[in-house]
Amino acid sequence: MRPTRRTFCAGLAAVPFLRPGAASAAPLVPLTARHATVQLAPEGYPATPVWSYDGTLPGPLLRAAQGSRLSRRLVNALEVPTSVHWHGIRIDNAMDGVSGLTQAAVPPGGSFDYAFDLPDAGTYWYHAHTNSMEQVARGLYGALIVDEADPLEVDRDEVLVLDDVLLDPETGRIAEGFDNPMMRSHAGRLGNLLCVNGRFELSLAARRQDRLRLRLVNAANARIFVLRLEGMSGWTVALDGMPLAQPIPASGDIVLAPAQRVDLIVDVTAEAGAPAALVHRAGDGSWRALVEVAVSAGGTSAARSAPPPLPPNPRMTVPGADSAEPREMRMQGGAMRGMESARHQGELLDFAALIARGQFWALAGQAGRGDDPFARYERGETARIRLVNDTAFAHAMHLHGMHFRTLLPDGTQGAMRDTVLMAPDEVTEIAFVADNPGKWLMHCHMLGHAASGMTSWIEVA
Template sequence: MTGFSIGRRAFCAGLAGTMLARPAWGATDRLVAQKASVQLAPDGYPATPVWSYGGTIPGATIRMRQGDRLQRQLVNELDVPTSVHWHGIRIDNAMDGVAGLTQEAVRPGGTFDYDFTLPDAGTYWYHAHTNSMEQVARGLSGALIVEEADAPDVDRDEVLMLGDWLLDPDTGGFVEPFNHPMMMSHGGRTGNLVGVNGRYDFALTAKRHERLRLRLINSANARIFVLRLQGMRGWTVALDGMPLDGPEEVSDEIVLAPAQRADLIVDITADEGAPAGLLMWMDDDSWEALAEVKVSGQSATTPRPAPTALPPNPRTALPDLSEARSLDMVMEGGAMAGMESAMFEGERLGFRALIEKGQFWALAGQAGRTETPFADLALGEVLRIRLENRTAFPHGMHLHGMHFREVRADGSFGPLRDTILSVPDEPLEIAFTADNPGKWLFHCHMLAHAASGMTTWINVT
């Protein structure tokens, strides 16, 4: 990628609930997947033809209250099939949006009615789940915010969807093909333009001692964001939508794998005119501003005390490991590591034959989703999965429909997550109670990896 010099941000690093009568869908209840043109790159560069919800990148933020009933009719005005996954929400399986597993893809000109209650407060998002590697990269995603009945004491609540786009600087269009073998077999599709809420120059204004809730969402296809706070004191209060037992002060980097979220409460400590915001680690080991906070004025003379914990969500008890079933999931494949063979469509194939079929990765010896699940669980059963990453790349593993906890080496549990980052040669273990019936996808959220082998599913009956 040459000729795309855009300053400091450009770089080439590459039911639950009962179904009622169908509502009369109004304009605000329709989620329209459509083509649009958006100025992603700076002025002077061509606009980018995108696929979007409602014509914007990202799609409109859906903000509701815990316990509300969400009703949206997907209207497909694209010329390809699509569907919507409500990422992180523990909902009825029929509403999960996975084409080929929980619903049929919505064909061009078609509609699908999503209708479910929102059991958990927190920061979530929605995105395409039909050929998601391409459709999410083209822009089909947006934030879903479920507010607590007892919200924290903050001055403002801000949603920051972090993303990147791989653009041709001459045309403004997305670089194609999306399934380029280099992207499929390496770290995934990484953009040359990084931004927040569809802006490469995103900035907020705030006053000294003002308190903000920042809802960070990594909507990128493959990029792992490593962030620092500048001119702010912060506490992490929730991860992947689930509140922590207590606020944890941010003293080091914040790492967000694709699809992960973090809720921060931050106090502006910078003086007026001093630099503040979110810094992002760059490949040359430098730090650059990803989201600026322009400090002007003062909201108080002294800082506030540390925030208190968010109210807990339901069904968050620790899993009972005494009678848990244990399974191993070895990750194999990709460039610089490869694999001898794996099962694909009922046949064992060598690595070269798998590559010829566009399959670069395997989970537990299987490339791609099969008709039989990786695990068949009874409702209420506890499962432990030992993840062993034998590849040369990190993988953000995402479980649909349920949250899990890391089981640490000392036997303690990590916080509830729906996506966890697995790095090479560092085995980790997760555990969860199968408390939501249905067919639930488990896959790498480096979406090129999922499209080329790293996808399986778990059945809960």
């Protein structure tokens, strides 16, 4: 077998690298994209037909040790092409799952072998990356957990995948209209039913003073969750899989944009029988339970001290960010403001012509993924991008293949992430070491925005 580019260029020993159709020593575990039916709405409402990995919603929880290698064979039992993106993993480019950029979409009845190393511990996820706006909304997503070498001292580790689904309450079916121009040009496709781990009402059981690790994943198409702890106190210990240098008390709002993750260490402080919950801020400003916790007696007798920080992942520093030349990526378009013009499929078009093509947004004057990258970087170069949100809506900007740090006004660097939430009129600078060769997508993870123009890419030599 041929070595990967990474091992070839480094002059290291060759490592087996799987391609579509390549034979492996043992059969790969299948991950099948197929039709399924689940009870998303409360009992009494019709069940919901979904697209699913292996028949569950979310798809199966994939779990592996840091430093190990994950392999799965995507089997497409749907009637449409699909692919899988392994969100947040610093992965070989050929395994990134972006149809049209890193691989061809897997046709109905076809398969594709994914195999890649897991260099970083943390909370990640996987989802469809062909016509993502529809395929993720129909249920093609799941959580991927990479465990640290030494387990944390917690009583339980809970993975909570948050979603909102737009349902027809009469039929229980996921509403059509994925090309709805109102949704695409505004905040995105927002659902009318919130669910966690594919359930309308999720309840956990815990004892007073139990310590839990809560891994939150926002798999929603466009919803920004604003969360709080009730009857629990806790700390944020990781964002987008990457450990914080020090735990931060989670005493206020926890904001989770589409595609973002947060790891919390929480202690159950409510008395037995008293309410405890992860609550969210509803549209009317009220706080409502998203995940209820049934508290019983019998836990430890006293509160515990603050947890230590998680062990750092490799390559978390971004040297030379101050001296790196910034490149500006301006977000344009959408309802309320629009834009004068942008390039689309090689043509410079005004806003009316772009709308006629279903393109409501642009990044740096380009609507949709163009033939040329937004930027090219030498391998190992420190990249700096100035994100400017000229629109009237928020955007969750996601970079594939690498994590970045935000550059704060005081000259320090913020947490390491792969997705940053940009408020209207906000300006944020990010910096990262371009150490992963290949073509990497950069796009808004409000998936309707990405499908309507807010998609770009960079290239690392």
